[in-house]
Amino acid sequence: MRTTHSHNRVPVSVVVPCFRCADTIGSAVASIAAQSAWPMEVLLVDDGSNDGTLERLYEVASRYPPGWVRVLTMSCNSGPSAARNLGWENATQPWIAFLDADDTWHPWKLQLQMDAVAADRVIALIAHEMNVQTRDEPPPAIHHPLRVRVFPPHLLMLRSPFPTASIMLRRDLPFRFDETRRRAEDFLLWAQILLSGYRCAKINQVLASWHKAPFGAGGLSGDLVAMFQAANDVRRALHEQGLLSSSQMHLANAMGVIRYARRCLLTFERRQVAQFQAKRST
Numbered sequence: 001m002r003t004t005h006s007h008n009r010v011p012v013s014v015v016v017p018c019f020r021c022a023d024t025i026g027s028a029v030a031s032i033a034a035q036s037a038w039p040m041e042v043l044l045v046d047d048g049s050n051d052g053t054l055e056r057l058y059e060v061a062s063r064y065p066p067g068w069v070r071v072l073t074m075s076c077n078s079g080p081s082a083a084r085n086l087g088w089e090n091a092t093q094p095w096i097a098f099l100d101a102d103d104t105w106h107p108w109k110l111q112l113q114m115d116a117v118a119a120d121r122v123i124a125l126i127a128h129e130m131n132v133q134t135r136d137e138p139p140p141a142i143h144h145p146l147r148v149r150v151f152p153p154h155l156l157m158l159r160s161p162f163p164t165a166s167i168m169l170r171r172d173l174p175f176r177f178d179e180t181r182r183r184a185e186d187f188l189l190w191a192q193i194l195l196s197g198y199r200c201a202k203i204n205q206v207l208a209s210w211h212k213a214p215f216g217a218g219g220l221s222g223d224l225v226a227m228f229q230a231a232n233d234v235r236r237a238l239h240e241q242g243l244l245s246s247s248q249m250h251l252a253n254a255m256g257v258i259r260y261a262r263r264c265l266l267t268f269e270r271r272q273v274a275q276f277q278a279k280r281s282t
Contacts (some may be wrong), residue, residue: 006033008037008038009037009038009039009040009219010037010038010039010040010095010110010111010114011040011093011094011095011177012039012040012093012095012096012110012114012168013039013040013041013042013043013046013087013091013092013093013095013096013097013171014032014039014041014042014043014096014097014098014099015043015084015096015097015098015099016028016043016044016045016087016098016099016100017030017045017047017080017083017084017087017100017101018044018045018046018047018049018053018057018082018101019046019048019049019053019077019080019101020049020051020053021049021053021101021102022051022052022056022057024102024138024180024211025053025056025057025060025101025220026056026060026199027104027135028100028101028102028103028104029042029044029060029064029069030104031099031104031105031107032099032105033064033104034107035107035108035109035110035111036107036108036110036111037110037111037114038110039093039094039110040093041067041068041069041070041091041092041093042064042068042069042070042090043070043072043087043090044057044060044061044070044071044072045072045073045074045081045083045084045086045087046070046071046072046073046074047074047077047079047080047083048074048075048077048078048079048188049077050077051165053070054071054215055100057071058071058191065078070090072086072087072090073200074086075095076264078179079179079181079182079185080100080177080182080185080256081115081177081178081179081181081182081185081215082139082177082179084098084126084177085176085177085179088281090174091110091171092249093171093258094170094172095114095117095168095169095170095171096109096168096169096170096171097110097113097167098164098165098167098168099170099208100164100165102166102210102211102212103130103165103208103209103210103211104135104208104209104211105140105165105207105208106139106140106205106206106207106208106209108140108142108207109128109207109208110168112146112203112204112205112207113126113128113207116201116203117168119148120148120150120191120199121202122167122199123150123173123199123200123201124170124193124198124200125132125162125168125169125170125173125184125193125198125199125200125201126148126167126168126169126200126201126203127161127162127163127167127200127201127202127204127225128166128202128203128204128205128206128207128208129164129166129202129204129205129206129207130163130206130207130208130209130210131206131209131210132209132210132211132212133209133210133211134154134211134212138208138281139209140205140206142205143204143205146203146204146205147203148199148201148202148203148204149201149202149203150199150200151194151201151202152199153196153197154195154248155192157199161202162186162190162200162202163208165208165210166207166208167186167190167204169193173191173198173232175189175191175192175196178198179190181230182215182233183225183226183227183230184231184233187230187231187234188234188238190242191234191238192238192243195238195243195244196243211232212233236249236251236261237248
């Protein structure tokens with residue numbers, strides 16, 4: 001039986017890159033369908049999974065009204081940037097929201113973002129907070145007062161305050177994800193938008209959740225190094241594009257070293273705790 005929806009619709013296309021996500025895509029799309037304001041369409045982009053994911057996408061799409069969930073396919077695995085760009089190019093609505101196949105949204109996410117852009121029509125990109133929690137936990141409560149913070153066009157040089165699954169942006173922006181990058185490609189895009197003078201904002205609410213281990217947990221030390229190097233490369237690219245001055249790039253790189261050291265310390269502490277708990281349980 002197909003799900004029906006009687007709430008208002010908002011002019012948003014949701015783009016979800018999908019790679020070997022058969023176990024999680026159902027809950028991701030369910031969180032979209034649970035929105036208090038339904039997007040006009042959902043685009044699931046299979047990134048050459050070759051493991052049964054594509055069949056699962058069609059099965060998930062069949063649960064909803066015809067045409068609401070569209071499945072797009074890529075002939076080979078090309079990475080999340082290419083998958084998101086394909087969804088972006090096929091989107092029909094003036095606003096695009098991004099969700100990863102292993103994350104979920106809070107039911108009021110789209111409504112609150114659409115309210116914010118209706119109140120400030122210059123906004124080109126709007127984000128919000130995210131948390132890490134298990135899938136069986138209820139969505140975080142809305143905390144008042146609700147505020148929308150507009151970012152100055154220089155803050156992003158120090159760190160990215162925009163998680164990808166929180167982003168809603170104007171479809172007509174003259175930017176795309178860099179398909180040559182497999183890491184920090186989202187950081188680069190948000191920085192290009194912000195530093196080019198477009199109005200970017202963030203809601204002070206947790207409106208989406210990651211369902212994975214915290215960054216740097218477990219055996220992710222290799223990822224720490226790779227992400228540190230990718231962030232440095234992004235800042236270098238922004239400098240070459242004229243969006244960061246030399247002094248800004250050097251300052252941002254110095255701040256990056258401090259954050260990298262902190263993450264390494266947190267990773268070490270988590271491993272020590274895990275080893276201690278493992279010994280106690282034996």
